Amino acid sequence: MDEDLRCCGTGTCLINAQGLCWCGQQWDGEKMCFIAQPETPVAASDAARAAVQNAD
Numbered sequence: 001m002d003e004d005l006r007c008c009g010t011g012t013c014l015i016n017a018q019g020l021c022w023c024g025q026q027w028d029g030e031k032m033c034f035i036a037q038p039e040t041p042v043a044a045s046d047a048a049r050a051a052v053q054n055a056d
Contacts, residue, residue, distance in 0.1 A: 008032040 006027045007013040019027030026035045 006032060 003011075004013055004015050006015055006019070008021070008023075008025060008031075010023075012023075013025075013032070014022045015027065021027075021032060024034060025032040
């Protein structure tokens with residue numbers, strides 16, 4: 001097995017054709033980095049509820 005030059009240095013990267021690694025990092029064209037996770041609906045609704053409560 002050839003070593004992937006995109007590996008973050010751990011030696012355990014398994015990177016697919018889209019540049020996604022099993023650990024959650026993605027190749028950005030220069031380095032491996034963690035991709036931003038979308039806000040969960042629960043967190044969004046909690047933030048909205050808090051904003052309404054603070055407006056009072």
